[in-house]
Amino acid sequence: MTDSLILYSNPMSRGRIARWMLEEIGQPYEVRYLDYGAPMKAPEYLAINPMGKVPALVHGTRVVTEYAAICAYLADAFPEAGLAPEDRSAYYRWLFFGAGPFEATVIMKALAVEVPEERRGMVGFGALATTLDALETQLARTPYLAGESFSAADVATGSQIGWGLRFGTIEPRPALQAYWDRISARPALQRANDADNAAMPPKAG
The missing domain is CATH 1.20.1050.10 (Glutathione S-transferase Yfyf (Class Pi); Chain A, domain 2)
Structure with missing residues (x-):
């Protein structure tokens, strides 16, 4: 059983970039949308991303924030998608x-x-x-x-x-x-x- 992929996002955010990357790797994932303001500053979410912003990716026990880092992480975590060239x-x-x-x-x-x-x-x-x-x-x-x-x-x-x-x-x-x-x-x-x-x-x- 593979670790779950959960993306915390908002449809008016850089979370769109992370979602595109998730679609590119072709693995099952879940999106949990958060509204701006209180939901992103709630203690439960601040435990995931202390910056209180989206996107944030949770992959099993691992947490990755910042859209470019999420893209790089997913490319490495799922090399079969071919999204990270051998010459980096x-x-x-x-x-x-x-x-x-x-x-x-x-x-x-x-x-x-x-x-x-x-x-x-x-x-x-x-x-x-x-x-x-x-x-x-x-x-x-x-x-x-x-x-x-x-x-x-x-x-x-x-x-x-x-x-x-x-x-x-x-x-x-x-x-x-x-x-x-x-x-x-x-x-x-x-x-x-x-x-x-x-x-x-x-x-x-």
Whole structure:
């Protein structure tokens, strides 16, 4: 009997990335949705994730938080899914690029926070255009971030690209749009989105 996989999430969160990854590995799992506010700060959940946020993955007795870590963990825990390449150099690079400088600069853009040019060396990402240049350069070399095959890096960092394109926080450069069109057509993402969309709260009015 294998250990159970339980994802704590919210349909309006980065938990969508973790759910996509769970669909990619093809193993049974359970999703427990938490509302923002009191449910995420309840003692029972803080015992799982002291940050009081989602996503959090419980695999048997093991707990993994942070969406990029969940993607990397699942790729290693279920190697038969083929989502972690043997050569991990580009894989690690772009997996953590997405969770680090790229996400940070996209959030700064969404918050309309501008880092003065003379202080960009302090923030670790420089400018949004610099991060987009880096992604564009990589995707001009290979169809996926880690090389010729789809990997967990595409789930984690690709999701950030998709959200940026959807919400207008990154410019729709042709190479990035073509990449997102390619990976967003994956059946696993369609299944994950259908399930999370069904769990969205009804719109007022």
